[in-house]
Amino acid sequence: MYRAAFFASLALPLFAATETPTFTRDIAPILFNNCTSCHRPGEIGPMPLTSYKEIRPWAKAIQASVQTRKMPPWHADPHYGKFANDSRLKDSDVALITAWAKAGAPEGDPKLLPALPQFAEGWQIGKPDAIYSIPEFTLSNSGYDEQMNFVVETNLKEDVWVEAIEIRPGNRKVVHHAHVWLESATPAAPKPKAASTTPRVSYTMREGTRAFARPDAPVIDDGCSHPNGGMWPGASPSELGSILASFVPGKAPEQWPTGIAKKIPAGSKLKFTIHYSKTTGKEEKDITSVGLRFAKQPPTQELRRIDLHNTAFLIPANDENHVVTACYTFQEDADVLSYLAHMHYRGKSMKFEAIYPDGRMETLIDIPKYDFEWQTKYLNATPVRIPKGTRIKLTATFDNSPNNRYNPDPSKVIRWGDNTVDEMMDGWFEFVTPKTQ
Ligand code: HEC
Structure with a gap:
């Protein structure tokens, strides 16, 4: 028995x-x-x-x-967050x-044998209600990467709410990343200037279309030890109300939960900022487009986004594990929908932590092996409430050694710049203002 x-x-x-x-x-x-x-x-x-x-x-x-x-x-550590x-x-x-x-x-x-899944051809968001494209652009085969701006009219006669946005690069070999921004028809009234006794200093310079940190700009690796979290002295992270969508390798189109949408006012223009890499050694052509799917009815919550960054870091030559932090305190309650870590070839890891007003600390997401080719937008399974007064700490590490197979040149000291050969240290948050019950 x-x-x-x-x-x-x-x-x-x-x-x-x-x-x-x-x-x-x-x-x-x-x-x-x-x-x-x-x-x-x-x-x-x-x-x-x-x-x-x-x-x-x-x-x-x-x-x-x-x-x-x-x-x-x-690339996220399964111990933190649910996505x-x-x-x-x-x-x-x-x-x-x-x-x-x-x-x-x-x-x-x-x-x-089971059937293959059905995939939509072309646009991943389904048939867009509107498509806007840049004029054909020809990329030369010499010199630095190009950071190009194109402004395209929407000709929208009334305000629309969009629930999905997809950027389709025309030529994937050279479109390294692309953003589409909203430029409203009526420019906002100029803000009253705060009285200032210190002269305005520019910490960045340009060479062609490339913007980068001046070699003599102040160095702040531990942004969290600084009043404004690691940005240039006097600057503060501003809400990117005007960014509509981003394309980076490995990232899915923008689509938000039902009831959440982004407003595009009548008469708006779309500004494409496209970073082209000269990786093929040949002259290349591109026509990048953005497709919008309209919400059937007005949303219950408006989508917002803030990008935190440290712009004042300095990564020494050959440094295998250089730590950079950035901090920001949320000024109002937020329900966070997603995170995205953005660095360039030397990015190695990034951790997002919340220090709540009661002092409790929580890791929101940890990306221990950042990969430039896979800049995933990590969608929270349920929105994460960040109460007003919560301090967010971003901790990034960079590998500027020859052990990093992506590293174009370990002998260079690296600072902030929008070209891929320079670096960035950004953490993006998409959020909505919580519904009041
Ligand atoms: C999001 C897109 C994506 C998905 C999903 C995906 N792959 Fe891949 N796969 C790639 C890309 C891009 C490469 C080549 C670059 C690389 O290795 O990262 C690749 C490379 C590979 C390779 C080449 C060998 C290697 O490890 O480098 C194998 C094998 C592979 N994938 C298997 C799979 C299997 C099995 C699955 C599902 C369980 C899968 N992939 C899902 C995009 C994907």
Whole structure:
């Protein structure tokens, strides 16, 4: 009796563990749902993974990529936060893929093959209600990267609310990142100037379209030890009310939960700021576009965004682990929807911490292995309440050593600049003002 029960309880797991997983029954559902969004023709994955024939030669590489958690790409530490777009595979899926690859990657019964997911061609946000494009731009093949501005009329006759925005680079080989800003038809009334006894100093300079820190600008690595958190003396992080959308490698289009939308007033213009990299050595052409999907009805909450940054850091040559902080205190309650870390090639990690008014400290998100190619917008599974008076601390590390395979030149001292060969230290927050109950 005892013995029978013992074997009965073991029977199921033993059976499952010894049965070889097959492609059509066990593996295709995992790979089709988690990999083909990028690994299909025309997308960013280097090879399509849409059939047994395509997948079979990659079995060992697939096993390695899921075991090391290199694929699907996800760079946040699972200990902190809960994210709606968390793409990590379940441990049981990783175990199935491993067992299948070890068993020689058998195909199994072709009749069990599931259908491939349906993907929208072209625009990921669905059919846009309006599309605006820059005039064709020709990028020369010599000199520095270009930081270009283009202003495009919307010709909107009335205010619209947008619930999804997608920037589509015309030429992905050279569009390194792109932002679209809102320029309102009627310029805002000039703000009264605060009386100031100190002369205005500019800490940045320009060379062509490249802006960067003056070599003699003050150095503030520990922004949190400074009154304004690590920005240039006298500056403070301002809310980027006018930024509409951003494209950076690996980032999905802007789409917000139902009821949250961004307003575009009648007559607005759209300003595209596009950073072009001269990576191909050839003259290149680009027509980048932005697509807007309108909300069917006015939102209950307006989307807002603030970008925190340290602009005054200095990363010594060859420094493998240079720490830079930035701090900012929220002046009102906020429900935070997403975070994004933005650095360039030397960015190594970034942590976002909240120090609440009662002194409690919490890690909101930790990105221990920042990857310039994967600037994911991390969407909170539920909005995170940041009460008024909460201090946000961003801690970044930079690797300016030869061990960093992306590092263009470890012998250079690195400061803030908008070119990729310079650096940035930015943490973005999208938020809404909490509903009053
Ligand atoms: C968000 C897009 C995306 C998703 C989702 C994705 N991949 Fe990839 N994959 C890429 C890109 C881009 C590369 C090439 C650059 C790189 O290695 O980072 C790549 C490279 C690979 C490689 C090449 C070998 C290696 O490790 O460098 C393998 C194998 C791979 N992916 C397997 C998978 C599998 C299996 C899944 C699903 C479980 C998956 N990928 C999901 C974008 C993606």
